[in-house]
Amino acid sequence: MTCEEYxxxxxxxxxxxxxxxxxxxxLGTCAECNRMTTLVVARERNMVTxxxxxxxQVQPAxxxxxxxxxxxxxxxxxxxxxxxxxxxxxxxxxxxxxxxVMSANEGLITQTFTLRCLAGNGVIDLIRSEVQSEQTQLxxxxxxxxxxxxxxxxxxxARARALIQEYDNPGKATCLVVPGTVRVP
Amino acid sequence: xxxxxxxxxxxxxxxxxxxxxxxxxxWAVALTGDYDEAEDVTQEVFVRAYTKLDTFRGDGSVEGxxxxxxxxxxSRDRARSRRRASLAALPAAQAERDxxxxxxxxxxxxxxxxxxxxxxxxxxxxxxxxxxxxxxxQGQSPAQAAFMLGMKDVSVRASLFKAxxxxxxxxLRDHSRFRKDAT
Numbered sequence: 001m002t003c004e005e006y007x008x009x010x011x012x013x014x015x016x017x018x019x020x021x022x023x024x025x026x027l028g029t030c031a032e033c034n035r036m037t038t039l040v041v042a043r044e045r046n047m048v049t050x051x052x053x054x055x056x057q058v059q060p061a062x063x064x065x066x067x068x069x070x071x072x073x074x075x076x077x078x079x080x081x082x083x084x085x086x087x088x089x090x091x092x093x094x095x096x097x098x099x100x101v102m103s104a105n106e107g108l109i110t111q112t113f114t115l116r117c118l119a120g121n122g123v124i125d126l127i128r129s130e131v132q133s134e135q136t137q138l139x140x141x142x143x144x145x146x147x148x149x150x151x152x153x154x155x156x157x158a159r160a161r162a163l164i165q166e167y168d169n170p171g172k173a174t175c176l177v178v179p180g181t182v183r184v185p
Numbered sequence: 186x187x188x189x190x191x192x193x194x195x196x197x198x199x200x201x202x203x204x205x206x207x208x209x210x211x212w213a214v215a216l217t218g219d220y221d222e223a224e225d226v227t228q229e230v231f232v233r234a235y236t237k238l239d240t241f242r243g244d245g246s247v248e249g250x251x252x253x254x255x256x257x258x259x260s261r262d263r264a265r266s267r268r269r270a271s272l273a274a275l276p277a278a279q280a281e282r283d284x285x286x287x288x289x290x291x292x293x294x295x296x297x298x299x300x301x302x303x304x305x306x307x308x309x310x311x312x313x314x315x316x317x318x319x320x321x322x323q324g325q326s327p328a329q330a331a332f333m334l335g336m337k338d339v340s341v342r343a344s345l346f347k348a349x350x351x352x353x354x355x356x357l358r359d360h361s362r363f364r365k366d367a368t
Contacts, residue, residue, distance in 0.1 A: 011350045011357055014321065039356045044321060047305065050298035051322050056210040056224060064202035067231035068195060074236065 001026040006033050015041045108135060110151045113160070117170040120148035126167065127160045198238075202231055209251055215318040216259040218306035220299065226262065230254050249333040256315070256334075305352060313348035316341050321349070 001009075001022045010018050010033070018037055019027060027034050056063070115123060124138045127150065137151040150160055209230050213223035233254050241250055305314060305322075312334075319330040320341070331341040 007357055011353050012346050013349070036357055040353050043301075043356060044352075047301050048322050050301040051211055051215060051318070053298050054211055054214050054220075054223075054295070054302075056206060056227060057220075058224060058228070060203040060206045061199050063206060063228055063231055064195075064199040064235075066228060067202070067235045068198060070228075070232045071235040074232070 003030060003033055006030070007036070010037060010040060015044055104135065107153055108151055109154060109157060110149060111157050111160075112147060112149045113164055115146045115148075115164070115168050118164075118168045119145050121145075123164060123168065124148055127163060130163055131156050131159050198235060201234075205247065205251055206231070208248065209255055211323070212252060212255045212318070213259065214299070215302055215305070215322070216256065216311070216314065217262075218299065218303045220295065222262065226255060226258050229258050233258070245332070252333045253335070260311070308351050308355075309348050313344045313351065316344040317348035317352065320345050 003026075006023060006026045009023055017023070018041075027037060113120075113123070120140045121142075124140050127138060131152070133152060133156055135152060136156055139149040139151075141147075150157060152160070206227065210223055210227045213226040213230070214220065217223050217226065230251060234251060241247070305317060309317060315334060316327075316330055319325045319333065320327055325333070327341045327345060328338055330336075331338045334341065336344075
């Protein structure tokens with residue numbers, strides 16, 4: 001075995017293997033490789049000793065107690081977090097959403113209109129085309145064809161009333177010409 | 186859980202820590218090259234272990250499980266430790282550190298041991314360092330190391346090959362026949 005071959009072996013093999021067989025024969029004849037091997041082996045043995053000699057300055061019992069405490073604290077923290085989120089959801093559900101709904105409904109009034117010559121469902125179509133709003137509600141009961149109910153802002157109710165006054169008048173021809181309206185006999 | 190059960194569980198956990206702490210601390214030192222960092226990592230490993238003890242499936246060794254926790258924490262804390270190292274190098278930090286030297290003899294032993302370990306830490310990337318420490322410094326077989334690291338046996342052997350070459354290069358460089366491309 002040449003020095004190059006031996007060095008290649010020494011650079012990549014476990015230290016137990018570099019003194020066996022042909023490698024051992026080479027070591028017997030080459031002082032320089034012998035010295036290198038001694039250095040490598042001694043250095044790694046020192047590393048092993050050093051690593052096995054390190055010790056923690058904290059007692060295991062203290063580590064264990066602290067770990068248990070910290071773990072419980074973390075779990076408690078997690079529970080608090082979940083509790084906090086639930087509380088926020090509850091507050092939003094119980095307080096904020098009803099308030100939003102209330103504020104959306106604030107100022108809305110309900111009015112029942114009685115008609116003279118037009119049918120309620122026809123007037124509803126008329127009002128829907130003229131008074132458009134998300135909060136407007138128009139309710140018609142077929143049992144009472146000459147009336148309907150409307151829920152909306154005072155302004156919308158006033159506009160609906162004006163429309164009804166304009167078209168629902170038996171004495172005027174307009175009662176007959178409203179497109180899509182049905183005249184009740 | 187009743188107080189008696191709780192006491193038994195606590196006692197069992199203390200025994201568990203006593204049994205495994207030396208190995209966990211050694212891994213932490215070998216992976217971080219820093220005692221303070223290793224103490225923090227070791228503590229955190231047992232916090233995690235205590236929290237997740239009921240999720241340990243038992244289909245591998247406890248050692249392997251603890252090693253994987255250690256490794257994850259070291260990887261997570263690497264950026265933090267780099268920052269700490271840069272702060273510790275400041276002159277202001279040096280004076281503060283010296284205050285805590287209560288046993289200079291022991292400190293020298295620990296420091297010289299750490300210097301040797303740091304040779305490995307500084308010379309090798311994390312994966313090679315892990316393989317070298319587990320196989321050559323802690324006597325695990327490549328198969329055992331592969332299991333602990335979740336790697337293939339052949340990858341462990343390849344990493345070990347490279348790690349040894351890197352660690353030994355500084356010594357072999359003095360040989361008159363040493364060629365850089367030989368390794």
